[in-house]
Amino acid sequence: MSITDYWQARPPNHSWARRSGLCAVFLLVVLGSITSAFSQQMGSYAAYSDSWVDDSNPDAITIVGTGATQDSQNSYGHTYWVVTTLTSPSGRTTTATSSQTNGYSAYTAVETVLPWDWADPGGYFTQSRHWMCCPYMGGNPYTGAGCYPGTSSSSTSLTGISKAAYYESGGLGDRCTFDLSPGCNVTCSVNNLEDTCDNFQHYRTRWELWVKPPLVGRYCTGRARIIRYFEPPPCVDEPQ
C-alpha cells in the first residue's frame, strides 16, 4: 500500500479536532470564570437631566435646569452627587451642586435657574455631571480623592418670542384699543389689547414668550410685554 493509498483508505479520524475542541471549551470556561471574578459589576445607577420655563411669577420668569442621580439599590455604599450647569443661547451660565447621598435608596437632585431675558431667546442647554465615589476603589467623598464623573446627561429647552403687530383701533379717555394687524400670524398672540394712548405712537408690538418642549409643540406662556411703535411693527416669531 502506497502512502497515498493509506491516506485515502484511512477512516476519518477527528480525535485531534475533538481534543482541541474540548481544550478550547475548557479554556473558555476557565477564562469566563476568571473574567467574572475580576469584573464583578457593582450595581447600576440612573442619570437624568431636564429643563423648563418657570413662568409662575410673571415678574420673575426663569429657566430651570435640573439634574438627578438615582441608585435605588446602592448595595456598595457609593456616594453620588450631581453638578448641573444651565447655559443660555448668549452664553450666560449658572451652576449648582447637589447634596451628596450614599443611602441604600440613593437619590440626589439639584436645580439651577437663569432669569429670562427677552434679548436671549433660543436653546437653553442643561448639562449635568453625575459624580460618584466608590469605597472599594478608594473613593473618598470628603476629599474628592478617587471620585469621578460617571457620565453626563443633558436637556435643551427651546424658547422663543412671538412678536405680534397691532394698530390703534379706538379709545376711551387715555385708554386705547389695539387690534391685531391683518395677516399677522405668529405662534402666540391675542386679537386685541389695551394700552395707554400716545399721540405719536399709534402702533404696538406684543412680545410673548413661548417654549417648545418635547411632545406638546410650542407652549405659549401668556407672559408678554408691550412696546410702542411709530410705524407698523414687524410680525414675526423668533426663532422662526
Added chain:
Amino acid sequence: MRKVMILVSAIAIVTVITISGVLKAANPTTEAVSPPKASAVTALVQSQDPPGTIDGSVTPQLIPDDVAYELFFNFFSDRAAGERGKIQAYCNQTTLASVNLDSIFAAAAYYQQLVAPIDAQAQAIRDSNPHATPQDAALVNAQLAPLQAQRKALVTAAMDKLADFVGPAGAVAIRQHIDGRMKRQIKILPGPNMPVNGIAPGANPMAHH
C-alpha cells in the same frame, strides 16, 4: 497539529486582551475633584460613557419602566409649598398639563411610603456589614437580593396604583410623559467593576458611614 497551535494561540491572545481590559476597567482613570471644586465646573464637556451604558436619547425603549417611574416619583416628592408654582409650570409644558398636581404629589408620597420600610431594612443590612473586602460585598449582595426583588415589586405596585390617584386618563398622560420625555433624558450607567484585590490603597470605605 498546526490547527491546534493556531487555536491555542488565538485563545491566548484573546485571554490577554480580555484580562488587560478587565483590569483597566477595574481601575479606571479617576478625576479627583472635591465637591466644592466640582461646583466650579462650567465647561460643557461630553463624557465618554462606559460600555454597557443605556442612553435613553438613543434607545429609550431600553430604559426600564421601574427606573423611569422612580425618577418621576422622586421628582415630585418632598416639594416645599413654595415650589408649587414652579412644578405646575413644568406640568403645563408637558403632557401632564391636564393632570391634577395634588394627585401627582399624593401618588409620589404613596410611593415613598411603600418603599420606605424596605429601604430602611436594606440600609440596616448594608450598614451592619464591614465592607472590607469584595467577599463582604458579595455576602451583602446575597442578603439584599430578596429585598431588591421585593422593592421592585413595590415600585410596580406604585405604578399600577397611579390610576387610583390621577384617574385613568391621568395615568395615560403620565405614561406618555415618561415614555416620550423622561426616558429620552435618562442614562443607565453600569457601576464600576470591583477591583481585583479588593479595596484600593488608601481607601476608607466606612468614612462616610
